[in-house]
Amino acid sequence: MATPGGDQELGSYYVGVDVGTGSVRAALVDQRGILLAFADQPINQWEPQFNHHEQSSEDIWVACCIVTKKVVQGIDLNQIRGLGFDATCSLVVLDKQFRPLPVNHEGDSHRNIIMWLDHRAVSQVHRINETKHSVLQYVGGVMSVEMQAPKLLWLKENLRETCWDKAGHFFDLPDFLSWKATGVTARSLCSLVCKWTYSAEKGWDDSFWKMVGLEDLVADNYSKIGNQVLPPGTSLGNGLTPEAAKDLGLPAGIAVAASLIDAHAGGLGVIGADVRGHGLACEGQPVTSRLAIICGTSSCHMGISKNPIFVPGVWGPYFSAMVPGFWLNEGGQSVTGKLIDHMVQGHAAFPELQAKATARCQSIYAYLNSHLDLIRKTQPVGFLTVDLHVWPDFHGNRSPLADLTLKGMVTGLKLSQDLDDLAILYLATVQAIAFGTRLIIEAMESAGHSIGTLFLCGGLGKNPLFVQMHADITGMPVVLSQEVESVLVGAAILGACASGDFASVQEAMARMSKVGKVVFPRREDKRYYDKKYQVFLKLVEHQKEYASIMKAD
Numbered sequence: 157m158a159t160p161g162g163d164q165e166l167g168s169y170y171v172g173v174d175v176g177t178g179s180v181r182a183a184l185v186d187q188r189g190i191l192l193a194f195a196d197q198p199i200n201q202w203e204p205q206f207n208h209h210e211q212s213s214e215d216i217w218v219a220c221c222i223v224t225k226k227v228v229q230g231i232d233l234n235q236i237r238g239l240g241f242d243a244t245c246s247l248v249v250l251d252k253q254f255r256p257l258p259v260n261h262e263g264d265s266h267r268n269i270i271m272w273l274d275h276r277a278v279s280q281v282h283r284i285n286e287t288k289h290s291v292l293q294y295v296g297g298v299m300s301v302e303m304q305a306p307k308l309l310w311l312k313e314n315l316r317e318t319c320w321d322k323a324g325h326f327f328d329l330p331d332f333l334s335w336k337a338t339g340v341t342a343r344s345l346c347s348l349v350c351k352w353t354y355s356a357e358k359g360w361d362d363s364f365w366k367m368v369g370l371e372d373l374v375a376d377n378y379s380k381i382g383n384q385v386l387p388p389g390t391s392l393g394n395g396l397t398p399e400a401a402k403d404l405g406l407p408a409g410i411a412v413a414a415s416l417i418d419a420h421a422g423g424l425g426v427i428g429a430d431v432r433g434h435g436l437a438c439e440g441q442p443v444t445s446r447l448a449i450i451c452g453t454s455s456c457h458m459g460i461s462k463n464p465i466f467v468p469g470v471w472g473p474y475f476s477a478m479v480p481g482f483w484l485n486e487g488g489q490s491v492t493g494k495l496i497d498h499m500v501q502g503h504a505a506f507p508e509l510q511a512k513a514t515a516r517c518q519s520i521y522a523y524l525n526s527h528l529d530l531i532r533k534t535q536p537v538g539f540l541t542v543d544l545h546v547w548p549d550f551h552g553n554r555s556p557l558a559d560l561t562l563k564g565m566v567t568g569l570k571l572s573q574d575l576d577d578l579a580i581l582y583l584a585t586v587q588a589i590a591f592g593t594r595l596i597i598e599a600m601e602s603a604g605h606s607i608g609t610l611f612l613c614g615g616l617g618k619n620p621l622f623v624q625m626h627a628d629i630t631g632m633p634v635v636l637s638q639e640v641e642s643v644l645v646g647a648a649i650l651g652a653c654a655s656g657d658f659a660s661v662q663e664a665m666a667r668m669s670k671v672g673k674v675v676f677p678r679r680e681d682k683r684y685y686d687k688k689y690q691v692f693l694k695l696v697e698h699q700k701e702y703a704s705i706m707k708a709d
């Protein structure tokens with residue numbers, strides 16, 4: 157953990173807390189967007205059945221307290237002006253007294269969160285999509301099983317007595333955290349618009365909830381899912397409560413912001429940076445020519461526009477859900493970091509990889525990247541996969557095909573199981589994820605977006621191979637921020653706005669997000685990647701053909 161220091165004149169600090177899928181992170185951030193201290197803490201996940209993924213809101217709050225206490229150690233607490241949270245869009249269930257309720261058949265109330273990547277509500281989402289209700293136009297035309305309405309319906313249909321009838325509050329995780337910190341149950345416009353079918357302009361649509369069989373949520377004026385909705389960054393209530401202040405090791409009463417979903421915080425942390433002097437096409441162009449890609453367990457592709465753009469299979473358009481006054485389209489791949497981990501850890505040569513990386517004090521990814529460099533000889537590293545191709549939808553396709561039945565594919569397997577083989581499979585997986593991004597960008601562009609530069613952050617931003625492949629395969633420069641932990645800069649921007657130190661989110665973004673490194677595409681490799689992209693598209697076409705052959709009588 158770094159220690160705070162530096163410029164005494166810039167003595168206002170903000171704390172950002174980012175709850176990802178695998179860990180909770182916190183940072184102490186100054187007004188220039190510089191991280192003065194960072195801490196992280198892993199969090200538990202349970203998978204009691206295939207496609208059921210659960211967490212505990214108590215565990216997560218404890219982890220938030222541990223990391224926050226660490227980052228403010230040794231500083232004058234009076235300098236902390238605001239606190240902002242972001243988190244994954246998971247569903248937290250509490251009873252009327254705000255106690256956790258079980259979301260599982262085992263009745264374990266400690267596990268009271270249905271995680272965003274949980275796919276238990278397949279039948280429910282099919283029925284919701286069959287209604288063809290007009291709110292579906294604002295989620296890319298098809299609701300995802302990862303959103304909250306199908307999960308709520310699943311709870312009503314499957315855990316009526318133990319959960320549904322006792323429930324008093326259903327929160328998106330970012331909103332649970334701001335409630336825990338302030339006692340205010342107001343929801344963020346970000347979570348309600350993106351995951352709950354709320355409209356920034358029209359509010360809730362009663363007819364949707366009645367049509368899908370969740371009329372009970374309307375009956376009590378939406379008090380269980382939110383009837384006070386605030387823009388992200390708005391200061392909540394009287395700030396941090398004395399009880400939460402004690403838990404977090406912060407002064408009571410400091411400003412706490414209405415939260416953001418993690419991907420959206422990453423977007424705020426990167427998309428508004430001043431790009432002058434980096435030779436980028438987006439210099440002098442509207443911010444709408446930038447695409448933020450937040451790559452952790454999943455990847456989220458955040459593009460904004462002045463007017464609503466309807467992109468089939470890409471979530472949104474969502475008004476003011478990320479940058480105020482702009483519409484947002486959110487493309488995504490449900491598993492990216494998780495897929496890379498899955499492929500690498502499942503390979504027979506993984507124990508050998510671990511041993512060799514440990515001996516060199518390197519991460520397994522740094523080791524694999526240098527191993528690829530050794531075996532490539534004189535050719536570009538990407539060319540090692542000329543006959544190995546991967547389709548990456550091991551957890552269905554979120555965008556732009558919006559088809560949760562799709563599966564992963566690998567073609568070009570050999571009998572070898574050595575480290576070379578593992579490294580090349582890892583490379584082909586990274587490339588497949590980048591081809592998925594290319595497909596999403598093409599869908600966004602054909603609907604009206606005009607994107608020229610990528611701003612990438614999240615855990616996978618630490619992997620130079622992943623970044624280079626995104627540049628080479630999309631043909632666009634990739635901007636990395638000065639602060640690797642840009643999602644935390646986004647969370648701190650929320651705290652800064654809530655404190656009143658900045659007049660708007662836009663002003664805070666421009667001041668606090670900064671360009672670090674720019675990675676340009678290797679134009680000479682374009683022909684090779686265009687051919688691999690043709691194969692990529694064939695893979696899914698073939699998968700669909702296989703499914704229809706097997707369905708026929």
Ligand SMILES: Nc1ncnc2c1ncn2[C@@H]1O[C@H](COP(=O)(O)OP(=O)(O)O)[C@@H](O)[C@H]1O
Binds near residue numbers: 177493
């Ligand atoms: N140093 C690293 N080098 C390469 N990849 C990394 C590194 N650290 C994390 N990752 C990748 O990033 C993913 C996790 O990213 P992170 O943003 O921490 O996820 P989340 O926000 O979902 O918890 C991992 O699945 C791993 O593949």
Ligand SMILES: O=C(CO)[C@H](O)[C@H](O)COP(=O)(O)O
Binds near residue numbers: 176177350
């Ligand atoms: O749906 C999402 C954002 O809208 C994200 O995929 C989800 O929040 C998980 O994020 P991460 O991969 O960073 O843990």
